[in-house]
Amino acid sequence: MKILIAGGDGYCGWASALHLSARNHDVTIIDNLIRREWDFEHNLNSLVPICTIDERIQEWFRLTGKKIHFVNVDVTNYSEICKIINCEPKFDALVHFAQQRSAPFSMIDHEHAIRTHINNTVGNMNILWALHEYSPNTHLVKLGTMGEYGTPNIDVEEGFINIEYNGRSDRLPYPKQPGSFYHLTKVSDSDQINFTCRTWKLRATDLNQGIVYGYSTAEVDLSPILANRFDYDHIFGTVLNRFCIQAALGHPLTVYGIGGQTRSFIDIRDTVKCIEIACENPAKLGEYRVFNQFTEMFSVLQLAQLVQQVSENQFNLKCKIAHIKNPRTEKEVHYYNCINTNLCSLGLQPTLLSNETIASLIQLSTKYADRVNLKLIPPQVQWKPDDEETTPNITNGHAH
Amino acid sequence: MKILIAGGDGYCGWASALHLSARNHDVTIIDNLIRREWDFEHNLNSLVPICTIDERIQEWFRLTGKKIHFVNVDVTNYSEICKIINCEPKFDALVHFAQQRSAPFSMIDHEHAIRTHINNTVGNMNILWALHEYSPNTHLVKLGTMGEYGTPNIDVEEGFINIEYNGRSDRLPYPKQPGSFYHLTKVSDSDQINFTCRTWKLRATDLNQGIVYGYSTAEVDLSPILANRFDYDHIFGTVLNRFCIQAALGHPLTVYGIGGQTRSFIDIRDTVKCIEIACENPAKLGEYRVFNQFTEMFSVLQLAQLVQQVSENQFNLKCKIAHIKNPRTEKEVHYYNCINTNLCSLGLQPTLLSNETIASLIQLSTKYADRVNLKLIPPQVQWKPDDEETTPNITNGHAH
Ligand SMILES: NC(=O)c1ccc[n+]([C@@H]2O[C@H](COP(=O)([O-])OP(=O)(O)OC[C@H]3O[C@@H](n4cnc5c(N)ncnc54)[C@H](O)[C@@H]3O)[C@@H](O)[C@H]2O)c1
Ligand SMILES: NC(=O)c1ccc[n+]([C@@H]2O[C@H](COP(=O)([O-])OP(=O)(O)OC[C@H]3O[C@@H](n4cnc5c(N)ncnc54)[C@H](O)[C@@H]3O)[C@@H](O)[C@H]2O)c1
Numbered sequence: 001m002k003i004l005i006a007g008g009d010g011y012c013g014w015a016s017a018l019h020l021s022a023r024n025h026d027v028t029i030i031d032n033l034i035r036r037e038w039d040f041e042h043n044l045n046s047l048v049p050i051c052t053i054d055e056r057i058q059e060w061f062r063l064t065g066k067k068i069h070f071v072n073v074d075v076t077n078y079s080e081i082c083k084i085i086n087c088e089p090k091f092d093a094l095v096h097f098a099q100q101r102s103a104p105f106s107m108i109d110h111e112h113a114i115r116t117h118i119n120n121t122v123g124n125m126n127i128l129w130a131l132h133e134y135s136p137n138t139h140l141v142k143l144g145t146m147g148e149y150g151t152p153n154i155d156v157e158e159g160f161i162n163i164e165y166n167g168r169s170d171r172l173p174y175p176k177q178p179g180s181f182y183h184l185t186k187v188s189d190s191d192q193i194n195f196t197c198r199t200w201k202l203r204a205t206d207l208n209q210g211i212v213y214g215y216s217t218a219e220v221d222l223s224p225i226l227a228n229r230f231d232y233d234h235i236f237g238t239v240l241n242r243f244c245i246q247a248a249l250g251h252p253l254t255v256y257g258i259g260g261q262t263r264s265f266i267d268i269r270d271t272v273k274c275i276e277i278a279c280e281n282p283a284k285l286g287e288y289r290v291f292n293q294f295t296e297m298f299s300v301l302q303l304a305q306l307v308q309q310v311s312e313n314q315f316n317l318k319c320k321i322a323h324i325k326n327p328r329t330e331k332e333v334h335y336y337n338c339i340n341t342n343l344c345s346l347g348l349q350p351t352l353l354s355n356e357t358i359a360s361l362i363q364l365s366t367k368y369a370d371r372v373n374l375k376l377i378p379p380q381v382q383w384k385p386d387d388e389e390t391t392p393n394i395t396n397g398h399a400h
Numbered sequence: 401m402k403i404l405i406a407g408g409d410g411y412c413g414w415a416s417a418l419h420l421s422a423r424n425h426d427v428t429i430i431d432n433l434i435r436r437e438w439d440f441e442h443n444l445n446s447l448v449p450i451c452t453i454d455e456r457i458q459e460w461f462r463l464t465g466k467k468i469h470f471v472n473v474d475v476t477n478y479s480e481i482c483k484i485i486n487c488e489p490k491f492d493a494l495v496h497f498a499q500q501r502s503a504p505f506s507m508i509d510h511e512h513a514i515r516t517h518i519n520n521t522v523g524n525m526n527i528l529w530a531l532h533e534y535s536p537n538t539h540l541v542k543l544g545t546m547g548e549y550g551t552p553n554i555d556v557e558e559g560f561i562n563i564e565y566n567g568r569s570d571r572l573p574y575p576k577q578p579g580s581f582y583h584l585t586k587v588s589d590s591d592q593i594n595f596t597c598r599t600w601k602l603r604a605t606d607l608n609q610g611i612v613y614g615y616s617t618a619e620v621d622l623s624p625i626l627a628n629r630f631d632y633d634h635i636f637g638t639v640l641n642r643f644c645i646q647a648a649l650g651h652p653l654t655v656y657g658i659g660g661q662t663r664s665f666i667d668i669r670d671t672v673k674c675i676e677i678a679c680e681n682p683a684k685l686g687e688y689r690v691f692n693q694f695t696e697m698f699s700v701l702q703l704a705q706l707v708q709q710v711s712e713n714q715f716n717l718k719c720k721i722a723h724i725k726n727p728r729t730e731k732e733v734h735y736y737n738c739i740n741t742n743l744c745s746l747g748l749q750p751t752l753l754s755n756e757t758i759a760s761l762i763q764l765s766t767k768y769a770d771r772v773n774l775k776l777i778p779p780q781v782q783w784k785p786d787d788e789e790t791t792p793n794i795t796n797g798h799a800h
Contacts, residue, residue, distance in 0.1 A: 078510060110478060110529040117525060118518070121588075125517060125581075129510040153570035154563060163554060163563055163575070168735070170553035172575035175563070176591070181525075184595060188521075188588040191576070195584060199729040199783050329599040335568070383599050 002026045002089060003279060004138075006075055006127070007097030008068075009053045010035055011229050012143070012212060012271050016095065018219035018226065019272035020279070021066045028091075029053070030084060031098060032074040034119075038105070044236065044376060046229035047245060047368050048215070059225035075123035078130070085127075086134040093279040095141040096127060102236050103147070103180035104327070104381040113181040120185035124192060132200045139282035140204040141275065142193060144186045146264040146294055146338065148208060150177025151331055156338040159190075159206060159290020174290075179330055180383070190290075197288035204287075205278045209271065210264030210294025213240035214357060215364055217269050228268075230364070233376035240265065240303050242377065244358060247311040247319050248365030249372060256379070257326035259301030262336040264294035267351045277346045291342040295350035310358040317362075327379040402426045402489060403679060404538075406475055406527070407497030408468075409453045410435055411629050412543070412612060412671050416495065418619035418626065419672035420679070421466045428491075429453070430484060431498060432474040434519075438505070444636060444776060446629035447645060447768045448615065459625035475523035478530070485527075486534040493679040495541040496527060503547070503580035504635050504727070504781040513581040520585035521592075528596045539682035540604040541675065542593060544586045546664040546694055546738065548608060550577025551731055556738040559590075559606060559690020574690075579730055580783070590690075597688035604687070605678045609671065610664030610694025613640035614757060615764055617669050628668075630764070633776035640665065640703050642777065644758060647711040647719050648765030649772060656779070657726035659701030662736040664694030667751040677746045691742040695750035710758040717762075727779040 003020055007013040008029030021027045031053065039045060051059070057068045073080045075098045085091070099120040100106065106116040124142070131138055149156045152175070161174045173194065176187045189206075196202045220228045231237045232245040243253045266274075274293045283289050298306075304321045311317040326332065344350070351357075365372070403420055407413040408429030421427045433453065439445060451459070457468050473480045475498045485491070499520040500506065506516040524542070531538055549556045552575070561574045573594065576587045596602045620628045631637045632645040643653045666674075674693045683689050698706075704721045711717040726732065744750070751757075765772070 078514075110526075110533070113529065114478075114522060114525060117521065121517065121521070122514060125514060126510075129513065133510070152572055154565040154568045154572075161563075161565065161575075163561075163565075165554040165561065165563075168554045172552055172554075173577065175561075175572035175575050177573065178591060178595060179599075181592075181595075184588070184591055187591055188584070191578060191584055191587055192581075195578060195580075199579075201784075384601075 001092040001279060004084065004091045004094045005029050005097065006094065007031055007099065009033055010097055011231070012268070013097040014056070014228050015217045015220055015268055016272045016275045017068055018060065019217060020276060021060065021068050022064065022219050023276065028069040028071065030071050030073040030075070032072060042235055044233045045371060045373070047232050047365060047371060048227045048230045049371070050227050050229050051225050055225055059223055063222055075126055076119060078126045081126045082130045082134060085130040085138065090135045091138045093139045093141055093282065094127065094131070095275055095279065096124070097143050098123060099185070100182065103182045104235050104379070106180050106182035107381050107383055116182055117185055121188050124189040128192060128196045128202065131202055132196065136200065136202055137285070139279070140193065140202065141278045142189065142204060142206050144190055144206045144208040145183065146208050146210045146292060147183045148176045148178055148187050148190065149174065150179055151334040151336055152177065153335050156292070158292045158339055158342050159208070179328065194288045197286055201286040203283040203285050205283050206288070206290045207274060207278060207293040208290060210266045211238045211240070212266055212268050212271055213238065214268040215361060217272055232372065234379045234381070239300055241361065243304055243307040244361035245365040245372060246377065247307050247317060248362045249369055249374065250317060251374060251377065252320040252322035253304040253307060254378060255300055255304050255321055255323050256328065257332045258323060259304060260299055260333040261330055262297055262299045262334070264292070264297050264338050265353065266294045267353070267357065270295055270348065270351050273348060274343055277343060277348060281346050292338055292340045293343060294338065294340055296353060297336060297338060306353070307358055310355050311362055314355070314359050315362060324378070327382045329383040401492040401679060404484065404491045404494045405429045405497065406494065407431055407499065409433055410497055411631070412668070413497040414456070414628050415617045415620055415668055416672045416675045417468055418460065419617060420676060421460065421468050422464065422619050423676065428469040428471065430471045430473040430475070432472060442635055444631070444633045445771060445773070447632050447765065447771055448627045448630045449771070450627050450629050451625050455625055459623055463622055475526055476519060478526045481526045482530045482534060485530040485538065490535045491538045493539045493541055493682065494527065494531070495675055495679065496524070497543050498523060499585070500582065502636050503582045504779070506580050506582035507781050507783055516582055517585055521588050524589040524592060528592060528602065531602055532596065532600045536600065536602055537685070539679070540593065540602065541678045542589065542604060542606050544590055544606045544608040545583065546608050546610045546692060547583045548576045548578055548587050548590065549574065550579055551734040551736055552577065553735050556692070558692045558739055558742050559608070579728070594688045597686055601686040603683040603685050605683050606688070606690045607674065607678060607693040608690060610666045611638045611640070612666055612668050612671055613638065614668040615761060617672055632772065634779045634781070639700055641761065643704055643707040644761035645765040645772060646777065647707050647717060648762045649769055649774065650717060651774060651777065652720040652722035653704040653707060654722050654724050654778060655700055655704050656724060656728065657732045658723060659704060660699055660733040661730055662697055662699045662734070664692070664738050665696050665698055665753065666694045667753070667757065670695055670748065670751050673748060674743050677743060677748055681746050692738055692740040693743060694738065694740055696753060697736060697738060706753070707758055710755050711762055714755070714759050715762060724778070727782045729783040
């Protein structure tokens with residue numbers, strides 16, 4: 001298949017591009033490399049050093065003889081997007097990762113909220129209009145997030161829910177309760193994609209992805225020049241990756257509040273398989289379908305305890321858990337049960353979180369320990385400045 | 401109360417500003433007068449000629465001795481919005497009408513979709529951030545639309561719905577099915593307002609308004625210089641107003657498709673009362689509440705028949721109904737039952753659609769018949785160009 005990967009220089013996008021290319025798909029990446037600029041702007045760095053996109057692509061060609069094309073394009077630039085989407089032969093699939101994906105980034109201030117909103121929603125609208133005008137057969141595979149649903153007190157279905165109400169019934173879009181300006185953009189994207197599939201007969205798969213953890217994939221591991229980014233900072237670092245780094249450095253694992261927040265998770269090795277499955281089993285024309293792309297649910301405290309066990313048992317590292325004031329406005333105790341049957345029924349065989357994976361991440365962190373800036377770990381962005389109602393600060397001194 | 405009216409030069413905003421000022425509220429209007437530019441750009445004109453905002457305000461002062469303040473501000477300009485919202489004493493209420501409000505306008509092309517999206521969603525975000533930073537006590541009264549809900553097969557509640565599912569239950573945001581890029585902006589606004597009330601403890605009332613009809617209010621009728629706009633064109637004209645103009649001109653009433661589309665309606669005299677009720681009964685801090693602001697439901701065909709009866713019986717005008725190809729993608733036969741108890745329980749006494757109101761609109765149209773450009777009535781914006789599935793074109797020659 002001819003596949004366009006928007007955001008292919010990022011964490012999920014790069015691993016997916018290599019995975020699809022390895023399976024002989026004809027891959028083109030578009031990315032404006034803005035994530036590298038955001039890192040620079042906020043003094044952040046990937047734990048693992050990453051090469052330029054040109055070096056990456058050359059190395060892949062050297063190792064495998066497979067060509068990945070790259071075009072530096074901003075998805076918010078409509079005429080450029082049209083040019084790409086209109087080129088012959090048309091793309092079979094467009095996988096859209098190219099967004100600002102950090103909730104804290106979107107909550108820093110007005111300017112970051114607007115930047116996130118414009119980057120994500122205008123980018124998404126441009127892609128929908130360009131597909132409509134130039135390539136309505138191309139299957140859009142769009143990355144959403146499990147965070148769109150929030151934490152309702154009923155089971156989370158995949159995008160839609162059958163509601164019985166006052167003796168009548170309908171299948172309606174699942175009610176969403178996004179928890180940041182970032183998550184709000186994803187909900188808005190979903191509504192737009194749903195609308196255009198209904199109205200223009202586009203075809204799309206919305207992948208509501210859980211929090212991704214892990215580093216290795218078969219292809220990324222082939223060479224240090226193919227290395228993927230691994231974020232540990234308070235803005236782009238996600239929870240399990242961050243805990244492994246903290247463990248490796250003898251830093252307490254910083255749990256926000258009591259840590260009862262339960263979330264959906266997925267290993268990066270499964271992310272790339274899900275993308276492959278979605279592309280190879282396209283939605284029908286006019287179909288808008290939603291897959292919840294995760295494999296397991298954990299509370300934040302459970303994850304901290306898993307990492308603690310592995311670091312103490314396998315590495316003999318003393319590892320404390322520090323409950324710190326929760327910077328976010330979110331429920332710390334709640335019901336959470338999400339359905340994820342769609343991808344499994346298309347063949348996904350989940351890679352469950354193992355001690356081995358945690359151990360490999362702790363080892364990776366130890367290897368690059370000198371690159372870690374500890375100041376970047378404690379949360380600095382507050383959802384509500386001076387919120388009186390969040391958990392009292394019970395830090396042990398190290399953490400914030 | 402000190403009340404800021406954003407979009408106070410428009411159809412609902414101008415009538416509401418006068419109504420609130422007449423009741424001795426201290427009213428400030430902000431508006432960038434962009435709607436007058438859009439009319440110019442698309443060669444549209446209000447049936448009733450309207451004066452400049454300065455002339456309107458002066459006339460109001462001359463007649464009543466009451467001062468309405470006006471500032472020419474674009475709500476997408478954050479620093480200007482902050483200055484206004486931060487001025488002392490703070491506003492008790494901010495009524496937000498200042499948006500691009502036409503569904504066809506938003507569907508013209510990519511550029512109009514993006515313009516609508518940016519104007520509406522960035523304006524809304526700016527207001528939320530400015531309230532958060534400078535005046536969290538100000539009660540936001542935001543205009544949404546009944547069109548956000550689409551036409552689900554279950555009753556439409558006011559913003560939230562109690563869902564029982566797999567033996568558990570929750571009160572969740574009502575699932576939305578917006579039918580244009582315009583409606584999509586309103587859904588996104590609602591999600592953002594809900595989020596900021598929860599997170600920042602803002603207070604807001606989201607008024608999901610039905611389609612507004614009518615012209616007269618007690619204040620607008622005082623002088624021709626206070627005249628309100630009355631849109632009849634295919635972009636901004638709404639259905640009942642348009643039918644009355646068509647009847648007055650002996651033009652067939654153009655029903656889109658079979659006309660079974662049922663919608664919620666409200667008389668402009670009730671709009672202004674609803675705004676007053678919302679302002680005078682503010683939401684609590686942290687509360688996000690939704691009122692469905694309409695009084696009656698009609699199918700498009702029902703409305704055409706009502707207008708036909710009045711024009712034939714009272715004016716002896718021959719009046720045909722022409723079913724034309726539906727330019728929109730929407731169900732033409734569907735269940736529709738919407739709840740509107742919140743405003744009634746706060747005291748709204750609905751003004752139901754009467755033959756008298758229809759007659760007065762036909763008279764108004766006759767009076768200004770020479771201002772009507774008939775070419776502006778038939779729909780020119782298609783939701784989906786060359787859609788095969790819509791109603792066959794059964795026009796009778798006059799209508800497109
Ligand atoms: N990482 C996770 O845990 C996770 C979880 C759920 C969903 N997702 C979603 O998956 C997608 C990819 O996430 P990631 O972790 O790989 O993020 P990332 O920041 O590593 O990668 C995003 C890439 O998109 C590019 N990009 C951003 N805006 C762009 C624009 N306007 N034009 C062109 N390129 C642009 C960036 O330069 C970057 O290379 C995002 O949409 C994200 O919301 C990620
Ligand atoms: N008229 C209806 O039938 C109807 C129905 C449901 C909801 N509404 C909502 O009520 C509100 C008012 O509708 P209306 O019929 O009075 O529309 P209108 O076009 O007559 O008035 C809107 C006003 O807002 C101003 N405006 C637009 N963008 C602005 C910006 N960026 N900065 C400053 N001012 C700006 C315009 O200049 C105009 O004066 C809208 O939000 C609309 O969506 C209207």
